[in-house]
Amino acid sequence: MTYRAPVSDIAFALKHAAGVDKAIAEGLYGDLDEATIDSVLEEAGKFASDVIAPLNRLGDTFGTPFKDGTVTTPPGWKEAYTSWAAAGWNGLASPADFGGQDLPHAVNAACIEMWNAASMAFGIGPVLTMAAIDALHAYGNDDLKDRYLGKLISGEWMGTMQLTEPQAGSDVGALRTKAERVGDGTYRLTGSKIFITYGEHDLTDNIIHFVLARLPDAPAGTKGISLFLVPKVMPDGTRNDVRAHSVEHKMGIHASPTCTMVYGDNGGAVGWLIGEENKGMLCMFTMMNRARLAVGLQGVAIAERALQQAFSYARERKQGAGGVIFNYPDVKRMLLTMRGLTGAARAICYATAVALDRSLRSKDDAARKAAHERASLLTPVAKAFATDIGIEVASLGVQVHGGMGFIEETGAAQHYRDARIAAIYEGTNGIQAIDLVTRKLPLEGGKTVALYLDELRATVNAVRESNSPALGETAARLGEAIDSLERATKWLLAQKSSASALAGATPYLRLFGNAAGGCLLAEQALAALRAGDGAGRTALARFFAENIAVQANGLERTVTEGADSVTNAEAALAD
Template sequence: MTYRTPVAEISFALRHVAGLDAAIASGAHGDLTMEDADAILQEAGRVADAVIAPLNPVGDRQGARLADGAVTTSPGWREAYRTWIEGGWNGLSAEADHGGQGLPLLLNAACSEMWNAGSISFALCPLLTAGGIEALAKHGSDDLKERYLGKLISGEWTATMNLTEPQAGSDLSLLRSRAEPAGDGTYRIVGSKIYITYGEHDLTDNIVHLVLARLKDAPAGTRGISLFLVPKFLPDTSRNDLRCSGLEHKLGIHGSPTCSMAFGDNGGATGWLIGEENRGLACMFTMMNSARLNVGLQGVGVAERSYQQALAYARDRRQGKAAGSSDPVSPIVDHADVQRMLLTMKAYTAAARGICYLTAQALDAARGAEGKAGLDRASLLTPVAKAFSTDIANEVTSLGVQVHGGMGFVEETGAAQHMRDARILAIYEGTNGIQAIDLVARKLPLNGGATVRAQLASMRRVAEAVQKDATPAFGHLGPRLRAGIESLDRATSYLLKALASNRPEEAQAGATPYLRLFGLAQGATCLALAALASNAALKTGETDPAHGARIALARFFAENLLTAAGGLEQSVVDGGGFTQDGMLALAG
């Protein structure tokens, strides 16, 4: 089945959910027009459909290979990457000073969804490079920027993130890689890293590794970590003292080379400090936060592709007689339970898309007039964008297999690949449990809780607009949305009180159900915004059937999925008792 980018839906979400129309009208994005944005989206969709999407099954069947220290990517990868960078896609939202186009992060987020729907394995390479660009632009010296930033922005070179070590996964305080000053302004890096995405490949002539390591007398824990730029090839074109020591054999994303890296076999790899000594984690978090939003968009992309494939199969596959049908053998899409699965897939995907776009919009606002307020809103939304979107990616791709029935369990249809590829998304760039704890412990208390209260207020305004604009087509959208927001409000108050009362174990116990509750309420709000805009268009006489479909989807989400809000609220408020006797229960 061939993937087709839903350009019209993406454009609608940008305009009416994330507010791109209003931002352009305000002059926040310079001379960019919506016509320009739509032209970019159309061309990005063409590249995703024609160039990237055909790579997906190829990369799954013929993954990256390692031989004699060199990694060869899947057939067609190099040609597709060349086409992609020649189109200027790598530098879409990068600063114009170093060759970027300076376009909104929101527009880049929409394109990122398209690349990932085409092939997560392919899109992972530019995802890491984008994070490297951001870290280097914010924290690198002028000399490093001059030497590396332009080539990274153009895509001529790529970047990696080297954090994880065998003994130090999510806990970077256990990191052992070391760095020693060489006396000439450079450092010698020695150590091993694992799970390095595109740590070695044949797409570009050079790879710029951003590596976390410790100086000899550095403080213990995360306070003693520094960040270094360690290129595969040095400025004099000689090979640096680093190598790919192995490729991981993985459940999914076979086309993406996941490398173990060895630095300093012959005395130490040459590296340059980024930022200040012992302040590397702060620099790396610039890269990680960018990556977390992009991982959320990976979830949206693979969920969209899985949904499209399941819908096409359900329309074609005939099995049984649907209730009320005169056809003795109906397409399975006519069966109510198959419709439920497909609507769940579509609704979750659209909700996650809206949350990710809102996060990108907040990052744009942080770069513009809103400044800190925009950054705080982005900080609040980022763990929700990452975790909710990747959780639903696992659920949606599993439903995609279910819609296919037995044909989904075999590799022939490709439905299983989406499920296998999606599984990593809830794990890397900070597991979703860590995202939930970050949301509750660090993001809810921002500005004394004012940031989350402002977000709740924005949700309430949408619920009020739905009530005011009530139409029979909305069904129970209004009251269900209002009830979900109030459940989120009460759960938020409980967690803020627990934190203020020095009961962090209670707050952490409720973190994961709270994040899910937040995602459901915010996602329902996004779909309600789309429904409101579509209803307004219908009132003007527009006849596009997509308007009615958006209203029906928002209603389905509110009446079938948002109904979990009350139970999640109870889990947050009353479910933390397992922290007292959980080990007793496990022992049984």
């Protein structure tokens, strides 16, 4: 089975969970209306379903052959990319001044989900180009913007993000790539980078690399890192001193070339500074935060793809006297879990995108600041929760298929293999949890998270006041989940030992995702009830509340009572 974009579910989540309907009513998006958004999503769904999705299996088996420094993408890949870029999808949320359409990031987020559900290996390339556009637009000088921004936005050229080195993975401050001032406004870069997504390919004539490097007189650590724009092809048409040395053989996303890059075989690659010297991490975080949301959307995407295939198989596979396996309660439980987790993660990611829109488009400083803090709070949750559930849902998809899920020909195994990387790149999920607990909970002295908890409680109250029998114990179970989340939040904010907080960071992020996701599903259920068509959404919200949100108390206790069993477990970890 191939993929069909769930456009109606996506549109409903955007409007009634993420709050696009309210944003439109407030005038945040100018004269943009729901009908236009629906039209954009419909066209994106067609392209994802009809053009990209059929290439997914071929991409997995063909891979990215590498010879004489060049990468060959799978058959049909270049044609699909060229058509995709020509349709304007790459510049959907990019600034209109340079050829973009300036549509909301929330709409682009929905499209990113569809591109990656159709083929995660295809979708990750444009994600990095979009992140490069954001960094160049925010920090590049006018000359660099004039030369490169339009072609990145149009998709004529693609971009990369280059941080990682063999000795410097998550510890970016340990990088060794060097940059030397030339005196004419350019720099010469020497060194190497690993795990560079789409570092070399044949989709575009030029690739614009955004590379972190250290100047000779730079301070140690992350305070001494600068960001440089390094084109594969120079403005005069000559090749720059940068090349792909090899392509990795990976567990999944086989059609995405993951390269080792070498700079400076012949004196140094020419680069231009982005932003200020030694302020590269500030620029890079602009790229990384947008990319982290996009990777969260990859988790949603692969979960949706696995969910669709599992539903189709369960309705066709006959087993014993019960008929098709779809009728068995345990299979129903797995399918409901898959659908509930996918919907919850989708809503969290879309809500993050709307917060991002508000941080950029709101008319007064206070509103922009509050929205920025909300987006900052939700980004690590969106990235980590959504990619964790992507793995879990893909694994359940294999389980629904039984033995056939373990066989490559069904495609269920590919979803599981592809999903696994998303919890690792753009900052591992452990790092996201640490970021949430140590940097995001203390925002505004804890007021940012407190305001969010108040909003979740308002949803619970609305569910309770609806008096809908179809929602069962949804209000009670979600209320208990938020109580657990609030207690765990206060406990973490009060910790004087960083070790205690770090030990509970990962279960806390899951607790946060479960509580927030359950409430966002409930918001959609309430909207559906008001529209007179709430059966499916109320049933899903109830299932999530009564079967997944109820894990909250155990997660809370893990956070608040389990730290000592982690930090003082040397005996259990001894060889």
